[in-house]
Amino acid sequence: MPQLTMVEALNLALYQSMDADDRVCVMGQDVAINGGVFRVTKGLLDKYGERRVFDTPLAECGIIGTAVGMSVYGVRPVAEIQFSGFAMQAFDQIEQNVARLRNRSRNKYPVSMVIRTPYGGGIRAVEHHSESREAYWAHTPGLKVVIPSGPRNARALLQAAIDDPDPVIFYEPKSVYRAFREDVPDESERMEIGKAQVVRPGDDITMIAYGAMMRPLLEAVDDLVDMHDVNPEVIDLLSIAPMDTESLVESVRKTGRCVIVHEGPKTCGIAAEIIARLNEHAFEHLIAPIRRVTGFDVHFPYFQVEQHYLPDGDSIIEAVNATMAFD
């Protein structure tokens, strides 16, 4: 099996889905001749031509709106927003058309499209290039929101998203793009959207994260096991919406303790929703308050200090120890 980076794995997913289905097209700023600013769409233009791989004008609302229209006409666009912060320019289209058209046309016009966009910090990017606002989309009825954490699940989830009959916001953790390689089988894979993955079973505490935050979390796990003799259960959420509440509840009913990690702002973030659901479905089993290790309610800082802003192994260990200490 070839060892691929996440960028290579996503690129492979696009090749395989475009090969399998002529309706799949790739559109966005600089996705064609340039192959995307992160090279995720590299080579697609040469192989599939301008009809199926095309650059768009610099207008996010136009990109998403026209992608919706194409999907109405039976095309399956994979539209790229160059950085997730610029999805704000298309917020109206996403909320009013992408998320609603199936419903408001009473099922006549489902919107089967994918919005791919790199999110998050950690690559010393300029201002406005490091946001993680997945909670906006999770709070928006009618959308699916998926965030892979590694090359293999990135490939499998992107292919599943492209097949999905409903719109999928696909957040790509850009700090993971080239961070490591992983075995990715040659043949197409699909992962079910809506399912979380227990990546490490354990009894003491449930640790939940997704996307880029899986790496500091797993770092922390090693330390917790080796030096703090904690045996955590680790869950990779993968699908933010719909959320695999069942798996989370099952785990916390077992461990009674939980720490949730994400990069986006704390208030009304994904962790708040997870806490609310655990409170509803695992209340009697909770031994300690659930802790959030998240971005703060401030603007993502300029890059010289971003590493301090981002949740890291140390802050996660701190939270786990505090949670373990509680009784």
Added chain:
Amino acid sequence: MPQLTMVEALNLALYQSMDADDRVCVMGQDVAINGGVFRVTKGLLDKYGERRVFDTPLAECGIIGTAVGMSVYGVRPVAEIQFSGFAMQAFDQIEQNVARLRNRSRNKYPVSMVIRTPYGGGIRAVEHHSESREAYWAHTPGLKVVIPSGPRNARALLQAAIDDPDPVIFYEPKSVYRAFREDVPDESERMEIGKAQVVRPGDDITMIAYGAMMRPLLEAVDDLVDMHDVNPEVIDLLSIAPMDTESLVESVRKTGRCVIVHEGPKTCGIAAEIIARLNEHAFEHLIAPIRRVTGFDVHFPYFQVEQHYLPDGDSIIEAVNATMAFD
């Protein structure tokens, strides 16, 4: 004291703030000669003229963007978005400029402006006219979010919002606009933004809501007291961001039980954040899982069935009884 509706109270607030400060101007679609589609800005054009009260083109991003620029130049715009659902058209400006400019200019250009907009259901409005997505703004660092529940606090909070040195998203519960009258003192009043109000003290359970949901909640309270012999403590949040965590925690530490009501979608809504904070600060005092009575994760329905979608006295009583029954 004159008995005013919320529309009249808001109108009074605008008169008083415009009288007090020449920098205050009112802008938006149909706010001038038409006095606003709900008549909140009625008469202002006649009194203050076209310089200070003007209609804008039909472009929300333009309205909010230019309002930011005016505030940079020392004007204090009160910009109206005709219905809160259309703030999505200005999401980029709100997130990228309104919320950030003070910070990204390193305090040189604070954005002192108010975005007034009617939100919520209950008036048999057409599609896209009944959203409550206050959680989007609560999740956005750099914004204040205020939602009055009656004529008197509406007047006092709007004047406070206009005085505020930072941007305030001011959500007006349109179903309350003309629902009832209340004594509103002639002289200007200010309420501190960031403070919740205990509108009814009690010991058994903490009931939290804001805006339009205060009415079904208070209906429910009467029944609960009379027929179910529950003695609830009722908190009107008033300020969604910043949130008066302290008052909420204090109350729940006393009651040990809590029900939260809002109209917006459930997932990643305001109730989820409140639950997360209570879990962090009142965990040991919680006797029962905190219940959410909220809008569902679906699009706001067409008006023939909206009354079923909206939280009502019955559903709130149901939740309170279930919470009281738990142990």
Added chain:
Amino acid sequence: MPSQTIDSTPDATSDAGGSRQGASVSEINLGVVKDLRILNEDGQVNADLEPNIADDELLRLYRGMVLTRKLDVRMLNMQRQGQMGTFAPGLGQEATQIGQVYPLTSKDWFSPSYRSFGAQMWRGWPIDQLMLLWDGYFEGFAPPADVNDMPFSIVIGSHVPVAVGIAMGMNYQQDKNVVMVNFGDGALSEGAVAEALNFAAVYKAPVVFICENNGYAISTPIEKQSGVDHLVRRGPGFGVPSVRVDGNDILAMVSACSVACEQARRGEGPTFIEAVTYRMSVHTTADDPKVYRDDAEQTAWEQKDPIRRFELYLKSRGVLTDDDITRIGDECEQEVLAGRESFRERSTANPHEIFAYMFESMPPELREQQAEYFERLARKGLSEPNQ
């Protein structure tokens, strides 16, 4: 139209070259756009421009306009009697409405804004359904199975990029169909519409933009809406061939829209049409125009009434008699009343439906919420329909 093309942007090279050699102040010619009227206000036709339309087709157009007005008056009336939700009348815009959809085939697509029930009826939306729509029932939004239309858009301008996308889909599938999309003078101020015009020009999308300039966006007159005297100037700014049309002249509307559709089918891309008309009635039933405009203006426009004007023409052409006018009026009235009957029969709300059609299959978290909601309904004695 005299020359069967709509174009405004003169060939680039002509001036571009000039300005690039040596030091100079050369000029770039922005071109001209046509301003088309075929029937004047007294129903007199300009013979050079008169389109060649068969008599029965002319009568079909006439009937469509009359039906539109009958429904308009009836729905306003129903609303005033509390039998209808907030409603946006189209009084005075019948020629604009019917003229824009006339050239469309059943393979073509139509994406209207909310003030379009006339065009929607022409496209095949049943009257009872349009009533359901305005009275707040889900069913109202469902496009009839065989009709390639989008549900009308209430969010100003947001449907326009989507319409361009449908046209891009036609190019993608190499179909020779057309998308017709309409919006108001106010909508033209929305950034989404600007982006849509640019995309259409860049991809030569087979889309026709109809800007129904009815003078107002609620209370805001066109002068406060835009810095141009004629909205038609907007199109050439994006490289979209454009034409200004008297929107109260059905013949002008039909010929301009036909030319635009032919150009689109020939692969020549989009057209922008400013249809100049007037909103003779309220913005919606929640609006009071007296607050922002005087009756004199309205009365002046009554002279330009599109139906009256067309009647004069048809009579002078000997296609229509006063008896026909009465008969057609009655037929249309009956059709509207029949629609109202079936609307009344069909108008039973189903509160259990609010979770329907969110996704192809309902995720667990929604099922859970639905169960809770159904319990709430059950407590109100509303039992679940057997589905």
Added chain:
Amino acid sequence: MPSQTIDSTPDATSDAGGSRQGASVSEINLGVVKDLRILNEDGQVNADLEPNIADDELLRLYRGMVLTRKLDVRMLNMQRQGQMGTFAPGLGQEATQIGQVYPLTSKDWFSPSYRSFGAQMWRGWPIDQLMLLWDGYFEGFAPPADVNDMPFSIVIGSHVPVAVGIAMGMNYQQDKNVVMVNFGDGALSEGAVAEALNFAAVYKAPVVFICENNGYAISTPIEKQSGVDHLVRRGPGFGVPSVRVDGNDILAMVSACSVACEQARRGEGPTFIEAVTYRMSVHTTADDPKVYRDDAEQTAWEQKDPIRRFELYLKSRGVLTDDDITRIGDECEQEVLAGRESFRERSTANPHEIFAYMFESMPPELREQQAEYFERLARKGLSEPNQ
């Protein structure tokens, strides 16, 4: 310029009247826009157009352009050596940059996009600060106390409505100042920019829009960006007087921008200027142009170099000698190096600052988060600065 005005939209009444009487196909003239060049590529001046600028002012302009290039080269160099963050060079756009800010007074405002450090220096931003900015330090964004500039915008187009709002504020306060805002050819596709043009036209806001058409938006050439041959056509579509200028000709830039500023001060409202230039370097240091354009194109544009062209003119005018060129070059180089020195001294990041300036006073929930964050820093041995 020959006539000291920029206008493109001919008076409305002329044609509007025509089209409104009787049945007719009249034409609406979209007008013409000027395409201005004063210095040709060999530095020869068109005497009729030559602006009257004193020699020392000409030298000041020249120095500004040279300083811009020196900083450009140095920062690229620093970035390649890992001493600077991702950076967007402006190589080849020096005349566009300096020409647009030349007419501004200290009371006027400037709202640049990110590729504007040349204009920013001219406006009074210290070199070390611009380096801090690009190297990811907070301080970089703070406009100097006495400089009426907005921090540059990285979100394409989002600053343009804000700039128009500042100009509306000037009207509100009855000040006779001007706002200069720049953006790229790609930015012109953003709906926010379209809405801004419309607002400026409607409110006659004293704002000058500079569209720096450097041929590309990252890899996307202008042909794929827009359906018009010349972006200048966009302005008249919104009723904004417009002119196309050779952006590599400093004299043309200065005169066009001066006229636009005068018009704005006279209360005549906005101007849209397409400055035609070329991005001689990478989009940013993360970009590789070889992927999407060939060197030939780049080499061709070297002939149009704005600095070389201006030097030829100044020499022929006897204002500049070869020695001057060397001396000024050295002076600018020294200035840049001095800036780098102080940048190096100042470049210490303060992680405690990330909670600063969120609100005028920090709400309790943020205080709580800050305390938690400071503890985290403390665990890393980063103690709180005494503030």
